Amino acid sequence: MAAEGRQHLPVLAEAAVDALRPGPDRRLVDATYGRGGHARLILDRLGETGELLALDRDPEAVAHGRAEFASDPRFRILRHPFSRIGPAVAEAGWTEGVDGILADLGVSSPQLDDAARGFSFREEGPLDMRMDPGAGPSAAEWLREVDPGELERVLREYGEERHARRVARAILAARERLATTGDLAEVVRAAVPGRGEPGKDKATRTFQAVRMAVNDELGELEAFLEAAVEVLRPGGRLVVIAFHSLEDRMVKRFIREEARDCVCPPDFPVCRCDKAARLRPVGKPLRPGPEEREVNPRARSAIARVAERLAA
Structure with missing residues:
Protein backbone atom coordinates (compact mmCIF):
# COMPACT_ATOMS: atom_id res chain seq x y z
CA MET A 1 0.00 0.00 0.00
CA SER A 109 6.64 12.59 -3.79
CA PRO A 110 4.38 9.49 -3.53
CA GLN A 111 7.09 7.43 -5.20
CA LEU A 112 9.69 8.69 -2.75
CA ASP A 113 7.40 8.29 0.26
CA ASP A 114 6.38 4.71 -0.46
CA ALA A 115 9.09 2.55 1.12
CA ALA A 116 7.96 -0.44 -0.94
CA ARG A 117 9.07 1.30 -4.15
CA GLY A 118 12.67 1.53 -2.93
CA PHE A 119 13.45 5.04 -4.16
CA SER A 120 14.52 6.57 -0.86
CA PHE A 121 17.28 5.86 1.64
CA ARG A 122 15.18 7.44 4.40
CA GLU A 123 13.02 4.36 4.94
CA GLU A 124 13.85 0.67 4.74
CA GLY A 125 12.39 -1.03 1.67
CA PRO A 126 13.28 -3.39 -1.17
CA LEU A 127 16.03 -2.05 -3.40
CA ASP A 128 13.81 -1.57 -6.45
CA MET A 129 13.66 2.04 -7.80
CA ARG A 130 11.76 1.13 -10.98
CA MET A 131 9.19 3.69 -12.10
CA ASP A 132 7.41 0.77 -13.76
CA PRO A 133 7.78 -2.12 -11.28
CA GLY A 134 7.04 -4.63 -14.04
CA ALA A 135 9.74 -3.51 -16.46
CA GLY A 136 13.44 -4.29 -16.43
CA PRO A 137 15.78 -5.19 -13.58
CA SER A 138 15.38 -3.75 -10.10
CA ALA A 139 18.17 -1.64 -8.61
CA ALA A 140 19.40 -4.66 -6.64
CA GLU A 141 19.52 -6.78 -9.80
CA TRP A 142 21.20 -4.01 -11.80
CA LEU A 143 23.88 -3.55 -9.13
CA ARG A 144 24.64 -7.29 -9.12
CA GLU A 145 25.24 -7.31 -12.88
CA VAL A 146 26.69 -3.89 -13.71
CA ASP A 147 30.24 -3.64 -15.02
CA PRO A 148 32.62 -1.96 -12.53
CA GLY A 149 33.60 0.76 -14.98
CA GLU A 150 29.98 1.46 -15.85
CA LEU A 151 29.02 1.75 -12.19
CA GLU A 152 31.78 4.27 -11.57
CA ARG A 153 30.72 6.27 -14.64
CA VAL A 154 27.07 6.30 -13.55
CA LEU A 155 27.98 7.51 -10.05
CA ARG A 156 30.26 10.22 -11.41
CA GLU A 157 28.04 11.47 -14.25
CA TYR A 158 24.50 10.91 -13.00
CA GLY A 159 25.13 11.45 -9.30
CA GLU A 160 28.03 13.90 -9.66
CA GLU A 161 29.64 11.92 -6.86
CA ARG A 162 33.19 13.15 -6.20
CA HIS A 163 34.13 9.83 -4.60
CA ALA A 164 32.66 7.72 -7.40
CA ARG A 165 35.55 5.23 -7.59
CA ARG A 166 35.60 4.68 -3.84
CA VAL A 167 31.82 4.25 -3.63
CA ALA A 168 31.75 1.94 -6.66
CA ARG A 169 34.38 -0.33 -5.12
CA ALA A 170 32.44 -0.53 -1.86
CA ILE A 171 29.21 -1.38 -3.67
CA LEU A 172 30.91 -4.03 -5.80
CA ALA A 173 32.40 -5.65 -2.72
CA ALA A 174 28.96 -5.86 -1.09
CA ARG A 175 26.62 -6.20 -4.05
CA GLU A 176 25.64 -9.85 -3.47
CA ARG A 177 24.07 -8.89 -0.15
CA LEU A 178 22.41 -5.63 -1.20
CA ALA A 179 18.69 -6.32 -0.91
CA THR A 180 17.21 -3.21 0.73
CA THR A 181 17.58 0.55 0.55
CA GLY A 182 19.14 0.42 4.01
CA ASP A 183 21.79 -2.02 2.81
CA LEU A 184 22.88 0.27 -0.02
CA ALA A 185 22.72 3.44 2.10
CA GLU A 186 24.89 1.86 4.80
CA VAL A 187 27.58 0.82 2.31
CA VAL A 188 27.65 4.25 0.65
CA ARG A 189 27.76 6.18 3.92
CA ALA A 190 30.71 4.13 5.06
CA ALA A 191 32.52 4.68 1.76
CA VAL A 192 32.16 8.47 1.51
CA PRO A 193 34.89 10.08 3.62
CA GLY A 194 34.37 12.86 6.13
CA ARG A 195 31.02 14.30 7.11
CA GLY A 196 29.71 14.71 3.58
CA GLU A 197 27.90 17.78 2.31
CA PRO A 198 26.06 19.98 4.82
CA GLY A 199 22.35 19.17 4.92
CA LYS A 200 22.68 16.24 2.49
CA ASP A 201 22.85 12.54 3.30
CA LYS A 202 25.98 10.84 1.96
CA ALA A 203 23.77 8.37 0.07
CA THR A 204 21.82 11.03 -1.85
CA ARG A 205 24.01 11.18 -4.94
CA THR A 206 24.35 7.41 -5.28
CA PHE A 207 20.62 6.82 -4.97
CA GLN A 208 19.95 9.46 -7.64
CA ALA A 209 22.53 7.95 -9.98
CA VAL A 210 21.30 4.37 -9.59
CA ARG A 211 17.67 5.44 -10.07
CA MET A 212 18.55 7.28 -13.27
CA ALA A 213 20.42 4.26 -14.61
CA VAL A 214 17.78 1.70 -13.66
CA ASN A 215 15.07 3.72 -15.40
CA ASP A 216 17.29 4.81 -18.33
Whole structure:
Protein backbone atom coordinates (compact mmCIF):
# COMPACT_ATOMS: atom_id res chain seq x y z
CA MET A 1 0.00 0.00 0.00
CA ALA A 2 1.43 3.38 -0.96
CA ALA A 3 2.28 5.69 1.87
CA GLU A 4 0.35 8.91 2.16
CA GLY A 5 3.51 10.90 2.82
CA ARG A 6 3.75 14.58 2.19
CA GLN A 7 1.55 16.27 -0.36
CA HIS A 8 2.95 16.29 -3.88
CA LEU A 9 3.21 19.88 -5.07
CA PRO A 10 3.68 20.40 -8.80
CA VAL A 11 6.75 22.50 -9.56
CA LEU A 12 6.46 25.69 -11.62
CA ALA A 13 2.79 24.86 -12.08
CA GLU A 14 1.47 28.30 -13.00
CA ALA A 15 4.38 29.28 -15.23
CA ALA A 16 4.58 25.93 -17.03
CA VAL A 17 0.85 25.71 -17.68
CA ASP A 18 0.74 29.35 -18.83
CA ALA A 19 3.46 28.51 -21.35
CA LEU A 20 1.28 25.71 -22.78
CA ARG A 21 -1.49 28.24 -23.51
CA PRO A 22 -4.43 25.93 -22.63
CA GLY A 23 -7.76 26.96 -24.08
CA PRO A 24 -10.81 25.91 -26.10
CA ASP A 25 -10.32 23.25 -28.78
CA ARG A 26 -6.68 22.66 -27.83
CA ARG A 27 -5.31 19.16 -27.49
CA LEU A 28 -2.59 18.97 -24.84
CA VAL A 29 -0.42 16.19 -23.41
CA ASP A 30 0.79 15.87 -19.83
CA ALA A 31 3.57 13.41 -20.61
CA THR A 32 4.48 12.74 -16.95
CA TYR A 33 1.22 12.64 -14.98
CA GLY A 34 2.69 11.79 -11.55
CA ARG A 35 -0.18 12.66 -9.23
CA GLY A 36 -1.97 15.10 -11.51
CA GLY A 37 -0.86 18.46 -10.15
CA HIS A 38 -0.15 19.95 -13.56
CA ALA A 39 -3.05 18.04 -15.15
CA ARG A 40 -5.54 19.53 -12.70
CA LEU A 41 -4.41 23.07 -13.48
CA ILE A 42 -4.48 22.42 -17.24
CA LEU A 43 -8.04 21.12 -17.04
CA ASP A 44 -9.07 24.18 -15.03
CA ARG A 45 -7.98 26.36 -17.96
CA LEU A 46 -8.78 24.13 -20.90
CA GLY A 47 -12.41 25.05 -21.46
CA GLU A 48 -15.21 22.65 -22.30
CA THR A 49 -13.94 21.78 -25.78
CA GLY A 50 -10.27 21.18 -24.97
CA GLU A 51 -8.78 17.73 -24.38
CA LEU A 52 -5.94 16.46 -22.20
CA LEU A 53 -4.06 13.21 -22.73
CA ALA A 54 -1.90 12.12 -19.78
CA LEU A 55 0.88 9.53 -19.81
CA ASP A 56 2.79 7.70 -17.09
CA ARG A 57 4.67 4.42 -16.91
CA ASP A 58 3.93 4.01 -13.21
CA PRO A 59 0.77 1.86 -12.81
CA GLU A 60 -0.06 3.60 -9.51
CA ALA A 61 -0.02 6.99 -11.25
CA VAL A 62 -2.28 5.68 -14.02
CA ALA A 63 -4.73 4.27 -11.47
CA HIS A 64 -4.73 7.61 -9.66
CA GLY A 65 -5.50 9.51 -12.86
CA ARG A 66 -8.36 7.23 -13.82
CA ALA A 67 -9.92 7.61 -10.38
CA GLU A 68 -9.23 11.33 -9.94
CA PHE A 69 -10.68 12.47 -13.26
CA ALA A 70 -13.13 9.64 -13.97
CA SER A 71 -16.02 12.07 -14.45
CA ASP A 72 -14.17 14.45 -16.78
CA PRO A 73 -14.74 13.54 -20.46
CA ARG A 74 -11.92 15.85 -21.53
CA PHE A 75 -9.31 13.70 -19.76
CA ARG A 76 -7.70 10.39 -20.74
CA ILE A 77 -4.65 8.66 -19.27
CA LEU A 78 -2.59 5.89 -20.86
CA ARG A 79 0.16 3.74 -19.39
CA HIS A 80 3.15 4.65 -21.52
CA PRO A 81 6.63 5.99 -20.78
CA PHE A 82 6.89 9.49 -22.17
CA SER A 83 9.38 8.28 -24.76
CA ARG A 84 6.39 6.60 -26.46
CA ILE A 85 4.41 9.79 -26.87
CA GLY A 86 4.09 9.09 -30.60
CA PRO A 87 2.24 5.77 -30.22
CA ALA A 88 0.23 7.19 -27.32
CA VAL A 89 -1.01 10.13 -29.39
CA ALA A 90 -1.88 7.72 -32.21
CA GLU A 91 -3.74 5.48 -29.74
CA ALA A 92 -5.75 8.51 -28.65
CA GLY A 93 -6.74 9.05 -32.28
CA TRP A 94 -5.11 12.47 -32.53
CA THR A 95 -3.84 11.95 -36.05
CA GLU A 96 -3.40 15.69 -36.69
CA GLY A 97 -1.00 16.13 -33.76
CA VAL A 98 -1.17 18.13 -30.54
CA ASP A 99 -1.06 21.76 -29.46
CA GLY A 100 1.16 21.43 -26.42
CA ILE A 101 3.24 18.97 -24.42
CA LEU A 102 4.38 19.26 -20.80
CA ALA A 103 7.01 17.00 -19.21
CA ASP A 104 8.05 17.20 -15.54
CA LEU A 105 11.20 15.08 -15.18
CA GLY A 106 11.15 14.91 -11.40
CA VAL A 107 10.31 11.89 -9.23
CA SER A 108 6.91 12.32 -7.56
CA SER A 109 6.64 12.59 -3.79
CA PRO A 110 4.38 9.49 -3.53
CA GLN A 111 7.09 7.43 -5.20
CA LEU A 112 9.69 8.69 -2.75
CA ASP A 113 7.40 8.29 0.26
CA ASP A 114 6.38 4.71 -0.46
CA ALA A 115 9.09 2.55 1.12
CA ALA A 116 7.96 -0.44 -0.94
CA ARG A 117 9.07 1.30 -4.15
CA GLY A 118 12.67 1.53 -2.93
CA PHE A 119 13.45 5.04 -4.16
CA SER A 120 14.52 6.57 -0.86
CA PHE A 121 17.28 5.86 1.64
CA ARG A 122 15.18 7.44 4.40
CA GLU A 123 13.02 4.36 4.94
CA GLU A 124 13.85 0.67 4.74
CA GLY A 125 12.39 -1.03 1.67
CA PRO A 126 13.28 -3.39 -1.17
CA LEU A 127 16.03 -2.05 -3.40
CA ASP A 128 13.81 -1.57 -6.45
CA MET A 129 13.66 2.04 -7.80
CA ARG A 130 11.76 1.13 -10.98
CA MET A 131 9.19 3.69 -12.10
CA ASP A 132 7.41 0.77 -13.76
CA PRO A 133 7.78 -2.12 -11.28
CA GLY A 134 7.04 -4.63 -14.04
CA ALA A 135 9.74 -3.51 -16.46
CA GLY A 136 13.44 -4.29 -16.43
CA PRO A 137 15.78 -5.19 -13.58
CA SER A 138 15.38 -3.75 -10.10
CA ALA A 139 18.17 -1.64 -8.61
CA ALA A 140 19.40 -4.66 -6.64
CA GLU A 141 19.52 -6.78 -9.80
CA TRP A 142 21.20 -4.01 -11.80
CA LEU A 143 23.88 -3.55 -9.13
CA ARG A 144 24.64 -7.29 -9.12
CA GLU A 145 25.24 -7.31 -12.88
CA VAL A 146 26.69 -3.89 -13.71
CA ASP A 147 30.24 -3.64 -15.02
CA PRO A 148 32.62 -1.96 -12.53
CA GLY A 149 33.60 0.76 -14.98
CA GLU A 150 29.98 1.46 -15.85
CA LEU A 151 29.02 1.75 -12.19
CA GLU A 152 31.78 4.27 -11.57
CA ARG A 153 30.72 6.27 -14.64
CA VAL A 154 27.07 6.30 -13.55
CA LEU A 155 27.98 7.51 -10.05
CA ARG A 156 30.26 10.22 -11.41
CA GLU A 157 28.04 11.47 -14.25
CA TYR A 158 24.50 10.91 -13.00
CA GLY A 159 25.13 11.45 -9.30
CA GLU A 160 28.03 13.90 -9.66
CA GLU A 161 29.64 11.92 -6.86
CA ARG A 162 33.19 13.15 -6.20
CA HIS A 163 34.13 9.83 -4.60
CA ALA A 164 32.66 7.72 -7.40
CA ARG A 165 35.55 5.23 -7.59
CA ARG A 166 35.60 4.68 -3.84
CA VAL A 167 31.82 4.25 -3.63
CA ALA A 168 31.75 1.94 -6.66
CA ARG A 169 34.38 -0.33 -5.12
CA ALA A 170 32.44 -0.53 -1.86
CA ILE A 171 29.21 -1.38 -3.67
CA LEU A 172 30.91 -4.03 -5.80
CA ALA A 173 32.40 -5.65 -2.72
CA ALA A 174 28.96 -5.86 -1.09
CA ARG A 175 26.62 -6.20 -4.05
CA GLU A 176 25.64 -9.85 -3.47
CA ARG A 177 24.07 -8.89 -0.15
CA LEU A 178 22.41 -5.63 -1.20
CA ALA A 179 18.69 -6.32 -0.91
CA THR A 180 17.21 -3.21 0.73
CA THR A 181 17.58 0.55 0.55
CA GLY A 182 19.14 0.42 4.01
CA ASP A 183 21.79 -2.02 2.81
CA LEU A 184 22.88 0.27 -0.02
CA ALA A 185 22.72 3.44 2.10
CA GLU A 186 24.89 1.86 4.80
CA VAL A 187 27.58 0.82 2.31
CA VAL A 188 27.65 4.25 0.65
CA ARG A 189 27.76 6.18 3.92
CA ALA A 190 30.71 4.13 5.06
CA ALA A 191 32.52 4.68 1.76
CA VAL A 192 32.16 8.47 1.51
CA PRO A 193 34.89 10.08 3.62
CA GLY A 194 34.37 12.86 6.13
CA ARG A 195 31.02 14.30 7.11
CA GLY A 196 29.71 14.71 3.58
CA GLU A 197 27.90 17.78 2.31
CA PRO A 198 26.06 19.98 4.82
CA GLY A 199 22.35 19.17 4.92
CA LYS A 200 22.68 16.24 2.49
CA ASP A 201 22.85 12.54 3.30
CA LYS A 202 25.98 10.84 1.96
CA ALA A 203 23.77 8.37 0.07
CA THR A 204 21.82 11.03 -1.85
CA ARG A 205 24.01 11.18 -4.94
CA THR A 206 24.35 7.41 -5.28
CA PHE A 207 20.62 6.82 -4.97
CA GLN A 208 19.95 9.46 -7.64
CA ALA A 209 22.53 7.95 -9.98
CA VAL A 210 21.30 4.37 -9.59
CA ARG A 211 17.67 5.44 -10.07
CA MET A 212 18.55 7.28 -13.27
CA ALA A 213 20.42 4.26 -14.61
CA VAL A 214 17.78 1.70 -13.66
CA ASN A 215 15.07 3.72 -15.40
CA ASP A 216 17.29 4.81 -18.33
CA GLU A 217 16.11 8.35 -17.66
CA LEU A 218 18.47 10.10 -20.07
CA GLY A 219 17.73 7.61 -22.84
CA GLU A 220 14.01 8.07 -22.26
CA LEU A 221 14.42 11.85 -22.38
CA GLU A 222 16.37 11.74 -25.63
CA ALA A 223 13.71 9.58 -27.27
CA PHE A 224 10.91 11.76 -25.88
CA LEU A 225 12.32 15.02 -27.22
CA GLU A 226 12.65 13.67 -30.74
CA ALA A 227 9.16 12.14 -30.67
CA ALA A 228 7.57 15.23 -29.14
CA VAL A 229 8.65 17.45 -32.04
CA GLU A 230 7.12 14.98 -34.47
CA VAL A 231 3.64 15.12 -32.89
CA LEU A 232 3.52 18.88 -32.24
CA ARG A 233 1.44 20.93 -34.66
CA PRO A 234 2.87 24.23 -35.95
CA GLY A 235 2.54 26.77 -33.14
CA GLY A 236 2.39 23.99 -30.53
CA ARG A 237 4.44 24.41 -27.37
CA LEU A 238 6.91 22.04 -25.70
CA VAL A 239 7.55 22.68 -21.98
CA VAL A 240 10.12 20.58 -20.13
CA ILE A 241 10.87 20.93 -16.40
CA ALA A 242 14.25 19.45 -15.41
CA PHE A 243 15.86 19.00 -12.00
CA HIS A 244 19.23 17.53 -12.97
CA SER A 245 21.98 19.41 -14.80
CA LEU A 246 22.45 16.58 -17.33
CA GLU A 247 18.74 16.59 -18.17
CA ASP A 248 18.59 20.34 -18.52
CA ARG A 249 21.71 20.35 -20.67
CA MET A 250 20.14 17.76 -22.96
CA VAL A 251 16.93 19.79 -23.30
CA LYS A 252 18.84 23.03 -23.89
CA ARG A 253 21.06 21.42 -26.54
CA PHE A 254 18.11 19.77 -28.28
CA ILE A 255 16.16 23.03 -28.55
CA ARG A 256 19.24 24.87 -29.77
CA GLU A 257 19.94 22.29 -32.48
CA GLU A 258 16.30 22.16 -33.57
CA ALA A 259 16.27 25.96 -33.85
CA ARG A 260 19.08 25.87 -36.43
CA ASP A 261 18.70 25.64 -40.20
CA CYS A 262 21.57 24.32 -42.32
CA VAL A 263 24.32 22.56 -40.35
CA CYS A 264 26.69 21.99 -43.27
CA PRO A 265 30.34 23.02 -42.76
CA PRO A 266 30.88 26.70 -43.66
CA ASP A 267 33.14 25.80 -46.58
CA PHE A 268 30.32 23.97 -48.43
CA PRO A 269 29.26 26.11 -51.41
CA VAL A 270 25.64 24.88 -51.18
CA CYS A 271 23.57 23.20 -48.46
CA ARG A 272 23.63 19.41 -48.63
CA CYS A 273 21.89 18.60 -45.35
CA ASP A 274 18.47 20.05 -46.21
CA LYS A 275 17.93 20.69 -42.50
CA ALA A 276 15.23 23.18 -41.56
CA ALA A 277 14.61 24.57 -38.09
CA ARG A 278 11.70 22.85 -36.34
CA LEU A 279 11.61 24.77 -33.05
CA ARG A 280 12.12 28.26 -31.76
CA PRO A 281 12.98 28.96 -28.10
CA VAL A 282 10.29 30.92 -26.24
CA GLY A 283 11.49 33.43 -23.65
CA LYS A 284 14.05 32.78 -20.96
CA PRO A 285 14.21 29.59 -18.86
CA LEU A 286 11.59 29.52 -16.11
CA ARG A 287 12.75 29.17 -12.50
CA PRO A 288 10.78 29.03 -9.24
CA GLY A 289 10.66 32.20 -7.19
CA PRO A 290 11.66 32.49 -3.52
CA GLU A 291 8.13 31.79 -2.26
CA GLU A 292 7.82 28.52 -4.20
CA ARG A 293 11.30 27.41 -3.13
CA GLU A 294 10.36 28.07 0.49
CA VAL A 295 7.07 26.14 0.32
CA ASN A 296 8.37 23.33 -1.90
CA PRO A 297 12.05 22.44 -1.32
CA ARG A 298 12.10 20.04 -4.31
CA ALA A 299 11.59 23.08 -6.56
CA ARG A 300 14.98 24.57 -5.74
CA SER A 301 16.85 22.98 -8.64
CA ALA A 302 13.98 23.15 -11.14
CA ILE A 303 14.35 24.85 -14.51
CA ALA A 304 11.82 24.82 -17.34
CA ARG A 305 12.52 25.49 -21.01
CA VAL A 306 9.88 26.35 -23.56
CA ALA A 307 9.97 25.95 -27.33
CA GLU A 308 7.42 26.38 -30.11
CA ARG A 309 7.01 24.20 -33.17
CA LEU A 310 7.64 25.95 -36.47
CA ALA A 311 5.74 25.25 -39.66
CA ALA A 312 7.27 22.58 -41.88
